Amino acid sequence: MVTGKQSVFGCATNFLRGRKCAFCGSLKVARTARGYVKCGRAGCGRSKSLARLRREIAILAGFYRIVPAYRLARNLGVDAKTVTRVYQRLRAALYRLTELEADRLKREIGLDEAYFGGRRKGRRGRGARGKSVVFGLLERDGKVYTKVVESVTAEELMRHIRARACKGSVYYSNAFRGYQSLRCYGTHRTVSHGRALGGRHTQNPINGIEDFWSYAKHILRNYRGVSRRNFPMYLKEIEYRFNHRKEDLFKNFLRIYFGQVSLNRQIKKT
Numbered sequence: 001m002v003t004g005k006q007s008v009f010g011c012a013t014n015f016l017r018g019r020k021c022a023f024c025g026s027l028k029v030a031r032t033a034r035g036y037v038k039c040g041r042a043g044c045g046r047s048k049s050l051a052r053l054r055r056e057i058a059i060l061a062g063f064y065r066i067v068p069a070y071r072l073a074r075n076l077g078v079d080a081k082t083v084t085r086v087y088q089r090l091r092a093a094l095y096r097l098t099e100l101e102a103d104r105l106k107r108e109i110g111l112d113e114a115y116f117g118g119r120r121k122g123r124r125g126r127g128a129r130g131k132s133v134v135f136g137l138l139e140r141d142g143k144v145y146t147k148v149v150e151s152v153t154a155e156e157l158m159r160h161i162r163a164r165a166c167k168g169s170v171y172y173s174n175a176f177r178g179y180q181s182l183r184c185y186g187t188h189r190t191v192s193h194g195r196a197l198g199g200r201h202t203q204n205p206i207n208g209i210e211d212f213w214s215y216a217k218h219i220l221r222n223y224r225g226v227s228r229r230n231f232p233m234y235l236k237e238i239e240y241r242f243n244h245r246k247e248d249l250f251k252n253f254l255r256i257y258f259g260q261v262s263l264n265r266q267i268k269k270t
Contacts (some may be wrong), residue, residue, distance in 0.1 A: 008064075011251040012057050018050050059086040060257060064250040066222050090257050093234040097256060098143040098236045098243070106166040108133050108140040110183075110209040111173040116220070116231065132231050137164055138209040143243045148232050154178045161185065212242060 014020035014027070021029050021039035024239035028040040031050070038047040055078065062083070069087050071183075073080035115131040133152060137160075145164050150158055159177050162185070170187045173179040182188035210255045216238045220226060226234050244252060255261050 008248060008250050010060060011248065012061075015057060015254070016054055018053075019188055021046070022044070022048060022053055022254070023260065025255075025260055055082075056257070057254070059083050060253050061250065063087055063090060064253055066219055068223055076090075077224075082233075083221075084259070088230075088233070090253060091230075091237050093256050094240045095102060095233045095236040097261065098240050101243070102145050102164060103143075104166045105137055105139040105142065105145065105164060106169050108170045108172065109165055110138045110139055110140070110207075111157075111158075111171055111179060112209040112213070113144050113176075114138055114213040114216075115225070117219070117228065132228060134235060135160055136209050137161070138212060140208065142210070144212050144239055146239050148235065152176070154181050158182075158185070186204070204233060215242065 015022050018031050018037045019029065020027055021037070021041065022042060023046045024039060025040055025043040026041035026044060029037050032038055032047070035050050036047045037050050037053065039045055046105055055076070056238055059078075059082070060071065062075075063086070067075070069083040070080050070166065071082045076083070112135075114134045114136065116134060117132050121174055133149050135149045135152070135157060136144060136146045147160050149160070154177070158181050161171075161182070165186075168186050170177070170189065171182050171185075172189050172191050173182070173232060179190075216235065219238050219241075220234065223234070241249060241266050252261075
């Protein structure tokens with residue numbers, strides 16, 4: 001994150017003043033009589049209403065702060081549909097980008113599944129009705145990868161493990177039988193929830209992925225309910241926030257939303 005005297009939102013100052021192109025970052029811009037900012041760089045040449053640009057940047061600032069769309073619309077005095085449209089456009093871009101960025105995890109990897117949504121009454125965890133099932137892999141001191149799955153059968157779990165983890169890694173999981181096939185793909189160590197592995201000073205290797213689930217559910221509580229249809233996009237937004245937590249997220253959101261980050265590159269084959 002940006003530290004010191006410079007605000008985390010300082011990256012938007014030149015955009016707000018009409019001194020910088022939001023689409024390519026060029027400083028070769030001009031203000032038109034209609035109140036538009038037009039880029040003068042060869043290969044771009046795009047223009048945008050300065051009033052609309054300022055409104056969208058204010059909405060992106062709300063997205064960065066995890067402000068629900070209905071509340072931000074009230075605070076800004078704009079239509080809730082306008083805020084929702086910006087939020088959903090950015091989430092769709094983040095969904096694609098996280099999939100493109102996903103490299104194979106290696107070394108030590110924590111595995112776990114989590115259950116989101118549904119009613120709290122009745123059975124919880126595995127077998128609970130109305131919940132979205134998410135499988136996650138977290139590299140020790142590294143990135144997380146999540147996937148909404150239909151079931152937690154051994155075949156389903158191993159399919160995602162083979163796709164996103166390097167063979168020969170050390171895998172840590174709970175005692176769920178769906179992970180038994182891991183011994184054919186690497187070193188598999190079962191970890192008890194109640195104790196750490198390797199001594200009292202060693203962190204439980206699956207605590208990391210469990211902490212991510214808590215982090216995700218904490219963010220989702222702000223939205224007071226997410227539809228099953230849109231849930232995967234919200235999940236990938238949270239995954240992006242976690243994987244880029246040491247960066248200036250607001251600056252990243254600006255670049256992604258306005259197209260400075262290309263989403264058309266091919267996934268790297270590993």
